[in-house]
Amino acid sequence: MTPAGGLDPEILLAGPRGRRVLGELVSVRAVRGWHASQPAQAGVSLVMIGFPPGTSKAEKAAATAQARTPRAHEDLAADVAALARVGGGVPPNRAALVSAVHASVSANMPWQQPDGDDVLLADPLITQSLRPVADRVAASPTAGSWTRPLDLARQRLNLNPGWADAPPVMQDVDVARGLTGLTAWAQQWRESTERSERRAQTDRPTDVAAPTGGDWWSTPQAWVEPEAPGPRHAPTTTPPLPGLDHPLGGTEMVWQEDEGGWEDTLLVPVAPIRPPRVFEVTGPSAWADLVRRFPLEVTASRRHDWYRHTGRDGAWAIPDWLAVREEYDAVHVTVAGYLATAGLAVEVGDGVASVLAGWSPDSAAWLTDILVESGPRERWRRDSALPGELEYGWRRA
Numbered sequence: 001m002t003p004a005g006g007l008d009p010e011i012l013l014a015g016p017r018g019r020r021v022l023g024e025l026v027s028v029r030a031v032r033g034w035h036a037s038q039p040a041q042a043g044v045s046l047v048m049i050g051f052p053p054g055t056s057k058a059e060k061a062a063a064t065a066q067a068r069t070p071r072a073h074e075d076l077a078a079d080v081a082a083l084a085r086v087g088g089g090v091p092p093n094r095a096a097l098v099s100a101v102h103a104s105v106s107a108n109m110p111w112q113q114p115d116g117d118d119v120l121l122a123d124p125l126i127t128q129s130l131r132p133v134a135d136r137v138a139a140s141p142t143a144g145s146w147t148r149p150l151d152l153a154r155q156r157l158n159l160n161p162g163w164a165d166a167p168p169v170m171q172d173v174d175v176a177r178g179l180t181g182l183t184a185w186a187q188q189w190r191e192s193t194e195r196s197e198r199r200a201q202t203d204r205p206t207d208v209a210a211p212t213g214g215d216w217w218s219t220p221q222a223w224v225e226p227e228a229p230g231p232r233h234a235p236t237t238t239p240p241l242p243g244l245d246h247p248l249g250g251t252e253m254v255w256q257e258d259e260g261g262w263e264d265t266l267l268v269p270v271a272p273i274r275p276p277r278v279f280e281v282t283g284p285s286a287w288a289d290l291v292r293r294f295p296l297e298v299t300a301s302r303r304h305d306w307y308r309h310t311g312r313d314g315a316w317a318i319p320d321w322l323a324v325r326e327e328y329d330a331v332h333v334t335v336a337g338y339l340a341t342a343g344l345a346v347e348v349g350d351g352v353a354s355v356l357a358g359w360s361p362d363s364a365a366w367l368t369d370i371l372v373e374s375g376p377r378e379r380w381r382r383d384s385a386l387p388g389e390l391e392y393g394w395r396r397a
């Protein structure tokens with residue numbers, strides 16, 4: 001049952017990223033034989049076994065052998081169900097949910113095959129065994145906010161070193177340069193994407209399973225020529241992430257695919273100069289609708305990466321951001337929308353599919369010159385001296 005105004009637990013069970021959140025919350029890797037039962041996939045999780053003081057060598061050897069013995073999925077599902085029942089009806093706390101989403105997003109790699117954990121969690125027996133924890137998550141106030149539309153009052157532009165200048169001069173970054181000129185940027189983006197597609201048609205192997213790849217994203221973040229005036233890519237914003245030992249300035253600092261490992265960032269509050277036209281990606285059907293209405297074929301440039309990621313071989317498309325901006329100023333992916341959609345081959349129609357790749361939960365991509373700087377800038381740095389795991393090493397400078 002969906003809580004009033006809250007999250008439908010089916011969203012968490014239906015998508016690879018949602019299932020991974022549930023798996024992290026119940027610590028599925030603690031299930032005996034979990035690692036050994038995973039298919040041979042790149043990026044499989046390691047089996048970690050801890051022993052209390054005084055454990056003999058024979059006991060360690062026996063426990064290790066047991067952990068490495070494959071088990072039937074029915075047995076794995078029974079053990080996962082037992083873990084999922086722990087906690088009764090008590091929803092997980094905010095910090096645990098933030099951490100689980102972080103682990104799920106970090107594990108999503110749309111340029112390669114799913115890892116072993118994702119493969120096992122997709123088994124219907126194991127998926128259904130996670131239902132009790134899905135119900136508890138859906139009942140939590142934190143997850144209730146995961147369906148929230150774009151929060152216009154709290155958007156932050158994340159200027160990490162990959163976005164702008166090197167850290168020593170980040171405070172002097174010309175933010176306006178990255179927020180205006182998006183008409184020219186969008187035209188260059190489409191020309192660049194079409195060139196990439198044409199090159200892939202002649203340069204890429206015909207074998208879809210060939211070990212090659214390149215463009216794997218479906219965001220409006222592909223870089224255009226560095227000498228081009230105006231922004232080099234569409235600006236992306238996220239809201240702050242409260243609930244940890246100290247509130248983090250932006251969700252993208254924690255929830256990010258293909259984490260860049262940057263140590264320094266500048267967060268700039270921004271706001272639209274008029275009520276924006278926002279398309280909300282709330283799940284696979286919404287993403288399919290966006291691509292169907294504004295399609296741009298990218299089969300040649302995406303087919304190898306997305307075949308590895310989804311197992312689907314066929315035609316692929318992404319939104320044509322030059323066309324999207326005629327009707328929308330921004331595209332926002334809700335947290336629930338990301339968890340339900342990322343990792344899937346979303347069928348668009350007429351044999352065409354798409355992948356939500358390169359996005360972050362609760363992120364918005366802005367396509368028109370509508371944002372302006374609206375508040376004091378915040379400098380954030382990684383600090384390895386911070387205690388605990390839930391702060392992710394970030395401190396406001």
